[in-house]
Amino acid sequence: MNRNWAGNITYAAAEIARPSTVEEVRGLVGYGRHVRALGTRHSFNDLADSPGGTLVSLAEMPPVVEVDTASATARVAAGLTYADVAPVLDAHGFALPAMASLPHISVGGAVATASHGSGVRNGALSSSVAELELVTAGGDLVRIRKGDDDFAGAVVGLGALGVVTHVVLDLVPSFDVRQRVHEVLPLDVLDDHFAELMSCAYSVCLFTDWRAPLLTQVWVQERVDEPAALDVPWFTAAPASGPRHPVDGMPTGSCTTQGGVPGRWFERLPHFRADQPPSSSGDELQSEYMIAAVDAVAALHALDGVRDLIRPVLQVCEVRTAAADGFWLSPCGGRATASIHFTWTADLAAVLPVVALVEDRLAPFAARPHWAKTFTATPDAVAALYDRLPDFCDLVRRYDPVGKFGNAFTDRHLGAHV
Template sequence: MKNWAGNVEYSTDDVRHPATTAEVSAIVAAADSAGGRVKALGSRHSFSTIADTAGTLVALDRLDAPPTLQFGDDGAPVSVRVGAGSTYAQVGAYLADQGLALPNLASLPHISIAGAIQTGTHGSGVRNGSLASSVLALEIVRASGAVEVVGEHDADFAASVVGLGAVGIITAVTLRVQPHFQISQYVHQGLSWTAALANWAAIMSSGYSVSVFTTFQGENTHQVWSKRRLDVDGPELDLAALGATEATVALHPLPGVAADSVTGQLREPGPWNERLAHFRSEFQPSHGEEIQSEYLIPAEHAVAAITALRAIGDRIAPLLHISELRSVAADTAWLSPSYARDSLAIHFTWKPVLPAILAVLPLIEHTLEPFAPRPHWGKVATMSPARLRRAYPRLDDFAAHVRRVDPDGRFENAYLKRVLSHD
């Protein structure tokens, strides 16, 4: 079995599909008694080997029980409890029908709730934190098979919410909700890098969610996607006055790809769950035949980092489908790539040429080193454990937490062994 992009082949044929927390607990307890290894497997959208194991894979696809709303003292809904294997598309559709919303979505609505949260996945927006920042509680099956609920006020929460699958198997997640809202999405082309960098902060804060697509070559950016909330966003930044041209037909972010799969553009208002993601859930997302990498740096270094990457654009562009630049607000999860700092996320959607990618990533990481880059846990990177410790200041604390809750390494795999080592 492989991940959706086909670059990771899982190291076991022992794949279970439990439908209840009790079934997950029994599988983990049996592995604990036998001294085996066990890992959770979400929607298989990770490009790293974070979910691989030679032991038992616990697929979350059947842990998608209908969402359950929870209400405050005033009778208003405040949160929703969802199965860990539920996708953001499923939960989004349910909440929209209830007149409710989540604050943000990633580019793909196809991803599982637990997998996205555990790897630090995010959307875009200077005021929007990672997807983990919406979590109020996690239901976790520990190494013994015991079930615990870790809430936002518990001491272990910051170490658990972006937990890399190392602290147990998440079986349910409680998410904070808010009233439903609508988004208007539109795309500009031909914005020069001179204008973009001179106005970077204004551009990134000009909408509820903004993405800039590029190949790091040429004098112009490729596209600027603006997603504006109809209820809260202020005056619009006039990108045309900066030299850009607004698209009059829907566009895919990847050059030459038909726009059938993208969410509604051309300023047509639509519900949050049908606009915040870039791709519609009924289509294959992005390109499919691809590999992804991503690094987050402090937002204040955005212009300098982009300039540095443009200087090596001739090494990057031949391997790219496209790169996307987004903003992510700071959060409190220890291993979130946006932990304690507002960030610029630099995302690379690569052609499926892994050897060439592995050859260029050290150059990219070296170029970004002055800006303290943090790699996304679910994507391909080559940073050493020593560099990861410099990037993630709570990584040693996290490793200590993992040793406490999983002393026998029941959820350990080669990826975690490397990440949590001092070599």
């Protein structure tokens, strides 16, 4: 199988290698001409490809999850998925602060692209990284730790600096979560209450299908030890009468338990269950834009102005939040963030003009596209959103002087600068 999860990208790599030791990874990278790490293939563009070269999947590496209780950290094999890692952390009494909508993605792939969940206090998944073990172009294994000069550049590395074999993650004490879905809240309510709504619970996600100026669903995930503060007159959304899928009419069996039933953090924070195919099972494309949280209401009104054009190719749109981080290429870098996500139909030709329209509407908000999703913004427009892009390109030149990890995506987005 040489396609991504959604099937919209056919990798042009000559082979996929599946090393089972770090030494093998070092050999593959050191001797290869064009090489790139491949995670679980959940990205929607050509970011993960290595045309004519070798994709290195770490799925057959030993499933290391070494929890250090004293330092509240875990050393984790980067090819493992969050579904693999989370129950082990939990069994040791620990948790990660956030989870993406699906636990099926690899730790290495999620960290490299600053994938995120929701919650005003929760950073993107990369924010939990304390150390990277990275095989660089010469086949050397280097450790980059929090506090090192290169750390803030290397963590969200887009696979352009090498193959991360292991990461050390900072942990928090394990916790329980209740998830409740509420339905139908007029968009205008956000005008005065967006910040309040998004911070009323540990993690809050808003959904709309843009058929009308309203939120179809509000998913509220409260820590059991920190009940949601939702008893306010403006919150008029009604509790859902049963389980809901974010996309109206989709079967709910793939969704995590709702209805306020308490459960462990890793079984409530993702939208989708680890033992089921996520989302709409791959029959989709996705785009997402990160903006400053203070601009979220204006941005949503800008999109509302074109909802008749968005709606025909949309499955669902989701709004989440993330805390600011300091990673050079993180779309959440330097600003408390609101993310506006689109699950589109799988019809790329019909979707692309609407993606361009959405980007046009969001341009006044310096919207940073999710690196791993579908976007049309020009390399110059994207580069203008990242002050530290030139510094990242210096890192690429140092760690990969021969361009071994480069591909068409990095040529487009880093090429002019490397």
